[in-house]
Amino acid sequence: MTASPDPAEPAAPEPAxxxxxxxxxxxxVVAEDEQPRRGPRQRLSVDDVVDAAIAxxxxxxxxxxxxxxxxxxLGLAPMSLYTYVPGRNELVALMVDQxxxxxxxxxxxxxxxxxxxxxxxxxxxEALAHPWLLDVTGIRPWLGPGAADRYEWQLSAVEGVGLDxxxxxxxxxxxxxxxxxIAHAEHEKRRAERESGQSELAWWEANAEELGxxxxxxxxxxxxxxxxxxxxxxxxxxxxxxxxxxxxARIVDGVLALLATRS
Amino acid sequence: MTASPDPAEPAAPEPAxxxxxxxxxxxxVVAEDEQPRRGPRQRLSVDDVVDAAIAxxxxxxxxxxxxxxxxxxLGLAPMSLYTYVPGRNELVALMVDQxxxxxxxxxxxxxxxxxxxxxxxxxxxEALAHPWLLDVTGIRPWLGPGAADRYEWQLSAVEGVGLDxxxxxxxxxxxxxxxxxIAHAEHEKRRAERESGQSELAWWEANAEELGxxxxxxxxxxxxxxxxxxxxxxxxxxxxxxxxxxxxARIVDGVLALLATRS
DNA sequence: GCTTGCTCCGTACGCCGTACGGAATATTGT
DNA sequence: ACAATATTCCGTACGGCGTACGGAGCAAGC
Numbered sequence: 001m002t003a004s005p006d007p008a009e010p011a012a013p014e015p016a017x018x019x020x021x022x023x024x025x026x027x028x029v030v031a032e033d034e035q036p037r038r039g040p041r042q043r044l045s046v047d048d049v050v051d052a053a054i055a056x057x058x059x060x061x062x063x064x065x066x067x068x069x070x071x072x073x074l075g076l077a078p079m080s081l082y083t084y085v086p087g088r089n090e091l092v093a094l095m096v097d098q099x100x101x102x103x104x105x106x107x108x109x110x111x112x113x114x115x116x117x118x119x120x121x122x123x124x125x126e127a128l129a130h131p132w133l134l135d136v137t138g139i140r141p142w143l144g145p146g147a148a149d150r151y152e153w154q155l156s157a158v159e160g161v162g163l164d165x166x167x168x169x170x171x172x173x174x175x176x177x178x179x180x181x182i183a184h185a186e187h188e189k190r191r192a193e194r195e196s197g198q199s200e201l202a203w204w205e206a207n208a209e210e211l212g213x214x215x216x217x218x219x220x221x222x223x224x225x226x227x228x229x230x231x232x233x234x235x236x237x238x239x240x241x242x243x244x245x246x247x248x249a250r251i252v253d254g255v256l257a258l259l260a261t262r263s
Numbered sequence: 264m265t266a267s268p269d270p271a272e273p274a275a276p277e278p279a280x281x282x283x284x285x286x287x288x289x290x291x292v293v294a295e296d297e298q299p300r301r302g303p304r305q306r307l308s309v310d311d312v313v314d315a316a317i318a319x320x321x322x323x324x325x326x327x328x329x330x331x332x333x334x335x336x337l338g339l340a341p342m343s344l345y346t347y348v349p350g351r352n353e354l355v356a357l358m359v360d361q362x363x364x365x366x367x368x369x370x371x372x373x374x375x376x377x378x379x380x381x382x383x384x385x386x387x388x389e390a391l392a393h394p395w396l397l398d399v400t401g402i403r404p405w406l407g408p409g410a411a412d413r414y415e416w417q418l419s420a421v422e423g424v425g426l427d428x429x430x431x432x433x434x435x436x437x438x439x440x441x442x443x444x445i446a447h448a449e450h451e452k453r454r455a456e457r458e459s460g461q462s463e464l465a466w467w468e469a470n471a472e473e474l475g476x477x478x479x480x481x482x483x484x485x486x487x488x489x490x491x492x493x494x495x496x497x498x499x500x501x502x503x504x505x506x507x508x509x510x511x512a513r514i515v516d517g518v519l520a521l522l523a524t525r526s
Numbered sequence: 527g528c529t530t531g532c533t534c535c536g537t538a539c540g541c542c543g544t545a546c547g548g549a550a551t552a553t554t555g556t
Numbered sequence: 557a558c559a560a561t562a563t564t565c566c567g568t569a570c571g572g573c574g575t576a577c578g579g580a581g582c583a584a585g586c
Contacts (some may be wrong), residue, residue, distance in 0.1 A: 018473030026477040038584045039532025077535045140455040141466050148483055155485035165492035174510040181440035192403035203404050210281030214289040220411055222418040229428035247437040250517030257516045301553045302563025340566045
């Protein structure tokens with residue numbers, strides 16, 4: 001018994017065949033090494049499928065994008081989708097990259113503060129327009145042209161300001177992560193209102209008595225005081241728009257402070 | 264036909280009955296208004312159910328907690344779970360609050376910088392220990408004792424440092440949101456490695472050739488340079504632990520800078 | 527013209543949350 | 557003591573999900 005490869009698998013050294021999802025992601029760039037394919041032409045294009053899926057996700061959330069529902073919307077049988085896309089996960093990756101690719105990236109303003117804010121605000125706006133982006137998991141490490149272009153643009157916002165390469169990456173990650181967390185909070189707030197059919201405030205009123213009864217015997221001096229002040233200021237239990245402004249100001253101040261120590 | 268209430272529904276003005284999930288969340292606090300209940304005793308307690316669900320979620324993720332699987336683990340028929348808990352969503356809310364309640368909150372150190380860091384690190388550690396916490400959605404606005412105690416503790420870290428009430432709330436939200444986004448990145452990184460069976464680095468190597476082919480014709484000067492520098496520094500495509508340190512330093516600096524303008 | 531590879535699709539499997547109703551059981555009201 | 561009632565536990569069933577598998581028909585390559 002040598003260590004030779006399994007004879008059932010022919011001698012081909014299996015040069016780590018590339019992930020098929022990668023070709024799909026970059027389909028518009030690689031494009032046309034197309035020799036005509038056998039069999040019936042596809043009635044639709046991958047873009048048709050992805051666009052329909054994005055529209056469904058915008059309307060119904062990521063969980064609302066089912067292979068069955070999507071197929072019906074496209075006039076296909078469910079299993080026919082699998083000739084366009086290997087599976088649902090890959091479809092989601094394509095949706096994400098399509099969204100990233102479509103957005104026209106605004107020119108970066110002058111001034112580091114404004115540039116950093118722009119990076120965060122663009123991401124925040126995108127996550128608000130497509131809340132399902134925040135629910136996406138499991139598409140790492142698939143990297144498409146939309147994500148690549150976006151990263152390049154984000155880095156250009158912090159190029160030449162005095163950060164080293166690693167710090168540039170970390171700064172972008174910090175801004176994007178923060179914008180995501182704000183959008184996440186906003187999305188959760190909206191979901192709560194939508195699903196309960198009543199506003200947050202109404203729920204608190206309806207349950208204030210029970211909450212008071214139940215919390216008696218515990219002391220929440222700070223939470224009571226701060227919660228009330230925040231509630232009055234927000235007219236809600238939270239106000240993600242204000243959290244964005246507050247947090248962004250602090251983060252940008254922090255980055256500027258780092259650079260200030262160097263000049 | 265007057266506007267009188269539906270006679271099928273007796274005159275009771277329906278005083279907005281409290282959410283049953285609230286009583287369940289606060290079951291240990293309200294506790295014993297217990298008159299003995301009719302029918303067979305419950306074989307288990309709500310805590311048994313919630314603890315088993317937490318154990319399942321720790322091992323298999325939130326999606327791995329199915330009512331069927333949980334019931335089997337507890338020796339019950341699936342539908343019997345619904346005598347303990349109104350539904351899966353409520354169960355998840357109980358799991359979250361149980362986790363929050365269990366963690367012993369460390370004493371807050373001296374010095375604002377260390378206090379702010381502690382708030383973020385506690386949340387980060389918790390999200391790492393229970394990655395499914397980040398997948399929880401739709402449990403707003405249910406508020407349990409664990410969440411209330413936690414909020415009180417977080418506020419105590421920023422009490423009396425010169426922030427007004429609304430700023431206290433926003434500062435805590437900023438720290439917690441940031442810690443969540445770091446933990447989210449870390450969790451995604453681990454998931455990618457687990458599900459692909461190979462390390463991130465191995466995937467990039469296996470697909471480097473295809474990526475190079477596919478990205479030719481596009482220019483990514485910054486992404487190429489920074490990505491390489493970061494990759495070498497991290498020995499991976501990302502390094503959430505470093506992102507935590509970098510981002511936390513910037514955020515704390517930003518908060519301190521805000522306070523510095525006031526003294 | 528035969529073979530091959532492709533598209534499209536019907537069926538089926540094993541999951542999911544949970545609505546519904548019935549049998550057994552323990553307390554409550556008489 | 558006995559009937560009424562409330563509660564637990566559970567079997568069955570419904571409508572959803574992703575997708576494996578195999579077959580039918582079509583277009584290109586030999």
